[in-house]
Amino acid sequence: MTRREADVLRLVGGRLQNREIAEALHVSERTVESHVSSLLRKLGVTQRRMLVDAADEFAVRRRGVLRQPLSSFFGREQETVQVASLVQRHRLVTLTGPPGVGKTRLALHVAGTLPHPATWVLVDLASTAPDDPVTRVFADSLGIAADERRLLSQLRDVLAHGDHWLLVDNCEHVAESTSRLLDELLGTCTSLHVLATGHTPLGVAGEALYDVAPLQPSEAERLFADRAAKALPSFTLDDRNSDDVAAICRKLDGLPLAIELAAARLRAFSPSELFVRLQDRFALLADTGRGATGRHRTLEAAIRWSYELLDEDERVLFERCSVFPGSFDFDTADAVVSDPPAITHDDVVRVFPRLLDRSLLSSRRDGPTTEYRLLDSIRHFAQSRLEERGGLAAIRERHAVHHLQGGPAWMADLQGRDQAGALRWFEQRWPDIRAAVHWALDTGNLDAAWTFISGVGTGWEILGARGELFDWLDRLLEHPLPPSRLGVQAAVTASLLRCYQDTGAALETARHGVELAAGPALGEHTRSLATMAVGWALMYDGQAEPAREQFHRAVDEFRGHGDDWHLAFSLEGLALAGRDLDDTLDHLRQAADAFGRIGDLVKRSNCLIQMASRCIDVGSQPDDIETWLTEARDLAESTPSNHERLHAEVCLARLEQLRGRPAAAGAAFETLLPEFRRIGDLRCLSRCLNGVGMAALHAGAYDVAAENLADSVRIAQSTGDRREIAQGLRLLAECALAGGGPHRAALLLGCAEGVAGQLDPGRRPVLDTEHLLSLLRNSLGESFELAMSQGRASTPADLLPS
Template identity: 50%
Template sequence: MGSDVFPDELRAAGVTPRELEIFWLVGDRLHNQEIADALNVSERTVESHVSALLRKLGGPDRQAAPNRRILVEAAERLRALRDAAALPKPISSFVGRGREIDDLHRLVRENRLLTLTGPAGAGKTRLALRLANAVTALPPAVLVDFARVPPGQSVEREFADALGLVAGDGEGGGSRARIRAALAKGRHWLLADNCEHVADGAAALLADLLATTRGLHVLATSHGPLRVAGEVVYEVPPLPVPEEGDDPAAVLSAASARLFADRAAAVSPGFEVTSDNARHVAVICRRLDGLPLAIELAAARTRAFSAAELRTRLDDRFAVLTDGPHGSPARHRTLEEALDWSYELLSGEERLLFERCSVFPSAFDYDTATRILGYPPLSAATLVQVFPRLLDRSLISRRRRDETTEYWLLDSVRQFAHRRLQASGTADVAREQHARHHLGQGVAALTDLCGRDQAAALRWFGHHWADLRAGMQWALQQPETKVAWEFLAGIGTGWEVLGARGELFDWLGTLLDEHPFPQGSLGVRAAITCAFLLDYQDTERARRFAEQAYERAGNSSARDRALALLAVGWTARAAAVEQGSEFEVLERAVSLFERLGDDWHRALALFCLGLSAPDTSAALTRLADAADLFERLHNPVKRSNCLFHMANLAIEDRVRLDEAATWLAEAGRLAGTSGNEHERLHTELALARLDQAREDHTAAGPRFARLLSEFRQIGDLRCAARCLHGLGGAVASAGDHGPARRHLAEALEIAVGLGDRNVLVTSLLLLADADHAAGRSDRAAILLGAAENLAPRSPASPEPPLRAVLRERLGPAGFATALATGRSTPLTALPSL
């Protein structure tokens, strides 16, 4: 402690600045002559000041102390207290928090008690220390760290020690009186850190001190508010997280990624965020919710793992995120210890509710939590009292969405809570409560989904898809499949509105591989659902399920029979069966739905009739009728889908292209406002095909490439093949016939697996064009023969240009032989595969 620092205890005793200088030198055990030489004064002057110090510091009666040893001991004590109370100096860089620092600068100037709250590991202490070192409008901050105080113990000794006060004769009113006296004069700023486990005692003392002093300001950190009059609470959020991407600059624009990179470089010199690892770093930061402690612990593991390897190990994060740096508080040495610190402060009811909240994989509202979690030994009345306490401890996060408050657990917090729930042996009950509620709500939303309030239903499904995913995970683990089928078949044809999702096919695969269909009407609807969904991936298998549903529906309700007819017609239009066979079936379905008053399925059948029409003009008329009916039903998603197919037909025949652009503009608008991702992708695919039809291959090629990945991800193989068609055409337009053929061969391979006659024919014809352009006329003629075998050419129709060119190139006999070979060769044995 230097001569320019004047402890309040010495100032209160009347010590002068010159006496203060001599006091510190006496504390250094210098003799009077040595002090005189150091200060360039006479020895007699030093003796006079030492006598004054002994008199002033001799005790309550201010009688002279017996010797100068008391001055030495006082100097040592004040130096020790100074060192203990001094703000720790950070040894690593401070990353981010610019907005928070600006907010807090203003708040500490305007308020006497400011409390920083947030979950364990959010960086509250680090932020408070940064602020305390940066603020110049207040006196230097004195740190009062309660981490050393056992829960429930008095906090007054820690206050007294931090202020450099003699402990006195106990922890009662005497200590508090001395603390008040020390803070009564002048201005003081205290940093009261880690208040959560002694919150009651800290709050009581701070309330008293703030009420009885005028110059005291306090910056506190705690998991939740201290609830002191005049307190301003500032919730410290996790660090912002980056979007997933391969651009290092974009990833590093988020503070969480910069923190990861900084700490990783500290333990692995040379570590950088590059285009190779940027996406992995972004995912790590996102999965750790931007929680600074978790990110620092993860970054430390880059000594052992690459970012890609570390990303895959976060499912077991409590085993990976350990071994924090020496010098850190014990509770921050591992992620689990940090969270356990908060958990141990909870009551029994609080722990039980906290553990049950872990069944929510994403945001939830209070009413839903009450319905799902309020079962014995907790009740709805108990939740009203306990839930806010978990909020106050920052174990549950919250945000406002319009007039609704949403709650969620940070992913690390949720995993911690779920481990405790599993250890208690009650996880299965909580998961079942959550699963049955959400799967049932999904089926109940079907009416709105198909027209009454489609926008609200789509928002619900989008918001709760993570809950539905968790519900299906539970349902698929049960010995009986009824709950899983009740959900999938309960939505049924409604999946046409929701759109394909890759997980749907995974769920169907699990159910179909290991379990038979349920009996009765549920089994009929399960087969119908399989027919509609698998039509995106395996049209022949989808057709078999439709026929199975039709056979089962003989003794079922009229509605089930109509749905089975629709499924048969729906799958026949794409399967490689006799063309036109679906018309009668679909017409019967339309009539049945009309008699049943089921306009939604009548519109769906009309839509399918449009796709099955024999010529473009008739198809566009039918699809336009279906689109108008869907509009009257307030079903923008299916109207968008009708417009997409209308545009596709126009593009394929190179007719009415300007109208196609208008249809796609409306389709895109409807898909955007409804939030349906599948329909948005459909619209973009058609726009890319429109660009290609207008010979703008430069714009079309990159769009096809991006869409190919997205359609594969959601499991729509039919549209993935269409993207490959587009890519092949774009590459071929630049003269790159080899890459073009590879794209088209892959499209044909998908089409063979898909079994869609239309996609197969298109793939074969495009591939034949590519082979001819590459000089392989013989192979082109074989592919043309395979296409004509699937879609026989009418003798009355004009001969396609490719056919005439190939006949001239190969000669009539050679051409006829190649055609016959293509017609008789199995698709899987064609020269393209």
Template identity: 35%
Template sequence: MGRRREMAEVKRLLSLSRIVTLTGPGGVGKTRLALRVAAEVRRAYPDGVWLVELAELDNPKLLAQELVAALGIQSRSAERPDEVLIEHLAGKRTLVILDNCEHLLQACGMLVRTLLRSVPELHILATSLQPLGIFSEQSYVVPTLSLPANESEQSTATSDAVRLFTERAEAVLPGFTLTDRNREAVERICRRLDGLPLAIELAVVRLRALSVEQLLDRLDDRLRLLSMESSAVTSRHQTLRALLDWSYALCTEKERLLWARISVFTGSLDLEAAEEVCAGDGIDRAEIVKLVIGLVEKSVLIRDEGPGGVRFRLLETIRRYGRERLAVSGERSAIELEYRDYYRRLSRALKARLFGPEQMETLNRMRVEYPNLRTALEYCYAERAGLCIDMASDLLYHWVTSYHLGEGRDWLEQGLADSGVRVEIRARALAACGWLAIMQGDPESATKRLAESRALAEQFGLEQVLGYVAQYSGTVAMHAGDGETAVGFYRDALTHHRATQDPLGEVLALIRLSLAYSSLGDSERAVATAEEGMAICDAHGERWQKAYAMTALGFEVWRQGDPRRAASLARESLRTNRLLGDPLGMGISLEVLAWIAAGEEDYARAAELLGVLGNLWEATGARMPGYEYLAVHHEECVARTRRGLGDEAFRAAVERGTRLSEDDALDQALLERRPSPAAGPPPKAGGDRWAPLTRRETEIARLVARGMSNKEIAASLVIAQRTAEGHVEHILAKLGFTSRTQIAAWVAEHTSP
């Protein structure tokens, strides 16, 4: 859709300055332009291009943490998020896109200034309603789409605005074409909307009910009043506001009410959430489905479908408009209360489903609901600290398995500072905070928090809390090298977990107990304990903790001298953790596979795995967090592999591993055997017939060529549909194509007979 001049200018500015801000009114296409520029300059940033979406972030204090998460840095340290960012980006040439900065202008300016000063190779491309106000910042006002010169002059070429209108109209109204008969009306509509992309897209939806001429007539009527309004507001803002007012007016009374209520959601939502939060006082629960369909048809709500099912979201401009309407209605406080309590209930329900067959769905639900969970926590904290830490404790495994470990600990620490929290809530939160401190490599704080929790739990007979305090204390003892004490703690934890009928706690304790027995050389008990944990998992249809139990068993089997079985167990664990998206679990499995490879004198494979692990642990923020006592085997693997290959060959093999994408690395790790030298290496980007595509993109391009949809590709590769969609978009951008047919033709040309 055009924008060639704009893209060239933004790229030129990026060559002049390390901070470029795209400004302009809402809906002008700042984000889309930034992403297209990023796709074209990607090769200039070998260490990555990262998109950080800030529209859903309302708390400026969490800005640096949001960047940590968006960049995939799973920090386990107690460092401030800005320090983690600087350490991670140091020495790297990276482009970071900060999208929608206007509501966090001061915080963005301060953080960008700090990062640019500390990381010389970092470039930042920001989008905002106004510049960040940083010295050396290059600001570019994104224009509206190009239009025909004037209404009296016959068009000689299709303008960008008309091209967008036509493309969207073809999608909304199959069979629509731009003809000599309707061209003038289309061009007049685009002019009335000032070539504003969002305004054009919203207007085109009306073609479902109106002709182009009828749309033009009604648009003129709606906008006539704007010429008499204050010139203090730009015409483009007035136009967008009028169009939103018009969309609002076209809704039924109940649709307007639902629009306003849905605006309380920070992220996307599903039908259940809409029914729980938005029903009542004028909307029956049974009406929600029909009203949601109405808002989707009017392009107020956007429908997305992924592995977790159908979800809905509002564009940010439309959400903010709805929140204004909600405030005027006087319902805001009541709806925010419903919203908060719904996510409190959901957090408790998700925690209860973490152990069992619904586990994958539960972990994905936690991730997709994260923006809403964060906002609900803010509402909880604003009312009462106890509400906040109760919910934050329920989300413990969300913090552990996501890139938000530090944020989870922050919520708990803030709430625990209030002495008025109920005892049982406080004791549970202290234990959760202790575990997060362990994961961040802060055993001193962990020991203190666990001691406080134990004292309260013993005083008030909180047996479930005592079970987790004992379990976490065992891990602290393992870190200190005291296996005997750790075994005592883990046995104590088992007793409490069995008394409270907590199978998740029981399996967690058994996994840790197995590793503790291994450290003491008690092979028989180590194997029996791990197998007992696996049996409990099988009885409950549980896969995640079984993967960790398999790793523990594989570790002990390897120590006993059976590398073949150990490798099989580690690979099976790796497959499960890959499917669940657990970087810690994947890392531990890869460690065991590297140790096995070194023991079998497959040094090239071991070195490549060490390179892969270097990337993974760097992104995580620590090596084997929670399992640091196993690091001695990592060091032995490094030393043995270096001796086996020699320094130069060792460095080359490790570097090969670091250059692999995560998908490629995991694919190779899961191979039973390495490809034979005669077969040659797998296709790589650059220097072969598949350039510029990565191995994963090549695989997806081939599936596209076979006529598979994004949904079918996702199912075939066991990835999220949105991930598949992202890969296809990257392929189109890299190859300069606009259709899947072009991809299929390109694959045919590049496939050997």
């Protein structure tokens, strides 16, 4: 069959007469008659109506199957099942999603797996100009030739007979004309089924929508590995590069297009080098191959394709939303990006849903609140457009001020009024807080940074320490503290936080706060806060008696101020500086009950943990320990407070030690190590290293034990935790003796006794040294006492390897 004969057959199948066919093909009617005669002969039929049936069969054969991508399809098992189910139940299904998420690949995959006898026809609208009619593209895809006047009727006629399955790809830029056409065709052709892809819904009655999400982490890594092996056959995903590959996939939000483009760059860069260079992702992720369409040749082009379809007000709102580094809610967006008269509240309400419809915003609902975010690559693109427009600096300032002022406003909730809500706010907004504090530090607006950090103040006791918080403090404390009340609040906050890492510095800062608070205009409550801070710094520095004096004053003063929260916090400090176990437990019970009445479940949890910890410290095993820890962990998980949960886990591991189960305790401590490294809690990090070392010692792994114990002692020195220093040195002495070094063991044990002697009797650790002392006396003989004496006169730094 010649090409001209094929054209004539298609038009005969469309029930055109010879004259109409001649007009459509710009040939004479006699030529058409000749082709019809030839077709009757070639197809072995005798009547024209038989040619109509043959035309339908030929059209199906000629259309053939959808194009098959050369690369393999990864993951999407759940999505495939869900979309296939929709396609079988609805006549129009539209896949939506952000640029580069893989809508076309998923649609092709689903179409190829459905058990339908009919053949799918691809209608690709990518190259159609926004103002061009889409009817012609549909007709060309279906092999229908007719003039413009009859094109729609021909489409209807062809699609009205038999089952027809269309995959209509890339609808976003011609969504309006496509929706009008499909509304017409689906309304008149009852056996027509359409699977469409685009950034926005088509809005046709009966349309079923499916939002295609980025790949799950495991799927993204498999895709990266497959494409990387094609670009560099020697590449294998293994333990050496898996962390970098995972980080790359996270950085690219699991977008298949971005991952494929990144994997191709392994010919030039290692995975770790590639991750670093993703800061300039749009220059890096450009596809120089010839197989992709223009808008899929670079990541930037794919996003720009969607951006250029936006109206001006949509572009402005889209660009301004790029200031959010993570998720955000509508009210926060409205507060930050609204800037009358450029953008009013009404503008945000009107335009915001459009960005969602265009898949430039992603949404996730958590309970009653909907959270939004821009995928990282889309955010980078939007922010570059905002910078070109000249509006980035102003929006960054609005974003920073909103969050720096918003954090302290949650304090009443954080301390009990709505603790769970406040904890959620800080957890969800932490990326914004990080960006806001960096803005304040980088622009030299130190008062704004202090206003936030000290405005949260003692609330950090509830929120828990974070490693970067200490980095911010280091930068801020390079400069003088602000004057007046803000300076006192800054000193109090900084001293309490520094107790986690450097008790000497904490005490110095707290005393500076007392000096600043001496001004008559600052008020009694401010001076009480400074007094309390000195008490905490003294307690952590091992100076229990002066600490008790400060806490007694603070308790009386806060009771007079009617400040129940700081009264309970001072009672907790008084307990931890207590002379004996009974005194300590009594004050901790008072503090726990007071926090519970206020509604501060996190601090109640903390007091219960302290009660259990103190009993473990002195080797006591009251039946209440496990009860306290179970309640503490339940409270921490219900709030939720990750820091207190971790504290409870540390205490449970120590309880395992007390019960004579060092291996179980060591495994628990090993799991907790990275958590405390991440948040920068050096005191608990030291305890965990001690626990890992003790377990290794009991297992006979003396080198591993010595390494962990030495690290524990070094960290405890920096935090001023003499109790942990003494315990670590005693265990190091056991390691030294087991390794054949009795003299060094005696030095370490003597040093441990010297450090323990500096603590109050109620705070001294139970070193359990009788057996070790006996072994050392037998081994060293007359030199034993001299070695012990030398050890008592030494510092831990003298005895630990550098």
